[in-house]
Amino acid sequence: QKEVEQNSGPLSVPEGAIASLNCTYSDRGSQSFFWYRQYSGKSPELIMSIYSNGDKEDGRFTAQLNKASQYVSLLIRDSQPSDSATYLCAGAFSGGYNKLIFGAGTRLAVHP
């Protein structure tokens, strides 16, 4: 059973702080990982992807992948109230077809 685990939160951070979101996965065959942001009542929006060990930065977002520890994280610098949302971690698995397996999401609240 392939699984992706996230702490459901809520994670509460003050405006301007760094928010750190974490995710672990069970299948070492996972090839790539994605972070989605989902506002209440909306569909998930892809914000970051990462395929190799190490860090990948895009603006205020940094994704980190450690395949040995089966760990993925997302850092949000200079957090803004508009970042308040649920963040979903997903791993891509192949095996005849491709699918994403999602964690349950971490709710982030950025307070002024």
Next chain:
Amino acid sequence: ETGVTQSPTHLIKTRGQQVTLRCSSQSGHNTVSWYQQALGQGPQFIFQYYREEENGRGNFPPRFSGLQFPNYSSELNVNALELDDSALYLCASSAGQGALNYGYTFGSGTRLTVV
């Protein structure tokens, strides 16, 4: 503008009824995947269609079925609706193996409520 459109946006059905949800793929995408997202959960994979054939299925009963058309648009059909089928249904399109490299772009979803 995601390029993936779903209809309807909201739907209320009675337990035992049947429902059809629709998805238009992003241009050039030949693979469509459907996900169910219950409240407070992450999206769960229902099935995937590639070139009009189902080529992968998650842990959903046979009353969840689908179709993909020659223009790569897709339908999700659910028979004998149950209260637990109430969820946000998401459609995503991709170009073949593209999901592994680029992830999915989801449509805006259909909110199904079963009463």
